[in-house]
Amino acid sequence: MSDNNSEDQQASLKLFVVLSKAYKSIMDQAVKDMRNYNLSSAEFMVLEVLYHKRRIPLQQIGEKILVTSGSVTYNIDKLEKKQLIRRVPCKEDRRVVYAEITDAGIEWFDRIFPAHAASIHSMMHELTTEEKHLTTELLKRLGKGTQNRT
Template identity: 30%
Template sequence: MDKTWLDAGEQRVWRGFLRMNSSLYDELERDLRDRDGLTLTEYGILAHLSEMPDRRMRMRNLADTVIVSKSRLSHQIARLERDGYVRREPCSDDRRGFWAVLTEEGAAALREAAPGHAARVRSLVFDRLTPEQIDGLREIVDALGGAPDGAPDGASDR
């Protein structure tokens, strides 16, 4: 078998995966922006910060967690700071490092956005699948490394 190209079945699955991923992301992004004025990345930042002790996380760790470059994270944090949702605090043990800290306003914005976002995720994904398909999807996500490291069930799902 020639491994230079994907075979027809692999190509169909791969292209379907890319199309599905792009359309889900675009729909969730549009929905959040129109309803709550947040991008999907900004929502993810607020959600991850809300799950952390003291609602704070090192900027470099946050960039890895939400899967964005440090420069893109800095831009997103600046916008969230302008909106009063996040503040930056210097790290006492690293003069170059900063913490991103969720403010009360940010927590309130997340609480307001979460029900609509969760409902949209359910309608686009989980309501279309059987429980067995959801289990299969979980196995695929785990096998491909898409599950958050050490995240308990329910974490980062807001």
């Protein structure tokens, strides 16, 4: 193995460790913030998707928030009991059921989301706006590159 290839491999390993630690640190803080609203992180993420999309097929929620379909069902049930969302059968295709945020869910999320967004923003204070854009693009490229390898 040439020194250049070895150096590149070491850089890849270092990036993996640093990326993993940064993700864990940021997610730990984000989850702590989400719990302030008496929601699990999965409940919060489902509600956030519905807040922005308003209605989405249940089958697509897991892809949006990276959780299993069983977890989606469990969290949809919990949010439905809290009357923040509802299930809506599709009129055209009986196999499809939508999750839809309720008016109460919208009102509640209108109140809590600005504080959550501010919390996330404060976690990113080490980077300038330009660095955030660059990091976002690099991470997208990194993620897409790994998808192409499967």
